[in-house]
Amino acid sequence: MTTGSELPMALRAAYLTLHRRSDARFAPYGVTADQFVLLATLARAGTLTQRELAQRMPSDPSTVRAMLVLLEKHGLIQRDRHPTDSRARTVSLTSAGRRKFRQLFKAGEPIRAQMVDILHPDEVETLVGLLRRIAASLNTEYASVH
Amino acid sequence: MTTGSELPMALRAAYLTLHRRSDARFAPYGVTADQFVLLATLARAGTLTQRELAQRMPSDPSTVRAMLVLLEKHGLIQRDRHPTDSRARTVSLTSAGRRKFRQLFKAGEPIRAQMVDILHPDEVETLVGLLRRIAASLNTEYASVH
DNA sequence: CTGGAATCGTGCGTATACGTACGACCTTCT
DNA sequence: AGAAGGTCGTACGTATACGCACGATTCCAG
Numbered sequence A, B: 001m002t003t004g005s006e007l008p009m010a011l012r013a014a015y016l017t018l019h020r021r022s023d024a025r026f027a028p029y030g031v032t033a034d035q036f037v038l039l040a041t042l043a044r045a046g047t048l049t050q051r052e053l054a055q056r057m058p059s060d061p062s063t064v065r066a067m068l069v070l071l072e073k074h075g076l077i078q079r080d081r082h083p084t085d086s087r088a089r090t091v092s093l094t095s096a097g098r099r100k101f102r103q104l105f106k107a108g109e110p111i112r113a114q115m116v117d118i119l120h121p122d123e124v125e126t127l128v129g130l131l132r133r134i135a136a137s138l139n140t141e142y143a144s145v146h
Numbered sequence C: 001c002t003g004g005a006a007t008c009g010t011g012c013g014t015a016t017a018c019g020t021a022c023g024a025c026c027t028t029c030t
Numbered sequence D: 001a002g003a004a005g006g007t008c009g010t011a012c013g014t015a016t017a018c019g020c021a022c023g024a025t026t027c028c029a030g
Helices: A006-029 A033-045 A050-056 A061-073 A095-117 A121-139 B006-029 B033-045 B050-056 B061-073 B095-117 B121-139
Strands: A077-081 A089-093 B077-081 B089-093
Touching: A006 A033, A006 A095, A006 B006, A006 B095, A006 B121, A033 A050, A033 A061, A033 A077, A033 A089, A033 A095, A050 A061, A050 A089, A061 A077, A089 A095, A095 B006, A095 B121, A121 B006, A121 B095, A121 B121, B006 B033, B006 B095, B033 B050, B033 B061, B033 B077, B033 B089, B033 B095, B050 B061, B050 B089, B061 B077, B089 B095
Parallel strands: none
Antiparallel strands: A077 A089, B077 B089
């Protein structure tokens, strides 16, 4: 209400709605919304360690691992030993993964378009900027009194 | 990138960051961020059916049910038979639930404040408005060609 | 007032989101 | 070199987020 709850609630509602729609949209391809995010991140970056991938999603490393195990089983990504750091594993798309990503990107187009169409171009830019400021701020522990 | 992916990604990043921070903040009270949302919704509305509660969160009814089973076990909410509709069950906070909610609301204050402090008041209003338009739009199936 | 459609809650299966603890390995400092 | 401390991935447990199918009930059309 008159409290500061409106922003968090609106953020939650918007995200969950987007997530539901995306899941439904990608389901016929046997892929989830979050898997799409992972594939998109890899498509952009090429090869990453699991850690780097998790940071860019952004998601927890242990969550990403579970997703990778699944996606590897489905043949969309591959994990190899890191050339110099034998703790790490590198992750990249297979050619099947690249192909699948292109399909998904097309399939998702209507949703992205719908989000953008109801806003003016300026508003999109504003919104993205505000969201990024929020995320950046919430990632810092906000040095309290000491 | 230059595609429409920025908005969905920024929305995802902002929400997940908020969710992590909130979870960490509420953990000492034995409550999750989503449970807080549920309690807050009940605190505002009083008594609701499970269905109505799910719509307002907004979450899936089966998700809400699982949360209610947990919260009931913890003594924070109670479920009773609906007076006129014997299919439905009504949900409301117990007095322990109301007490807990007041604590949580205070505990969450710094996070809400942090979100608002880095924005001008106008920006907060703008952001909430934009998020609501997005959510509303994505909830409608966007009548395609026919 | 009766038979079909819609609605409520439940149960089950899968995927995500974390936190935490662990072993293996790298790095750095002495 | 050797020890201390950090980092990488893994494994496990819990909570959410759904979809789907089911039985029970209510609602509505005829």
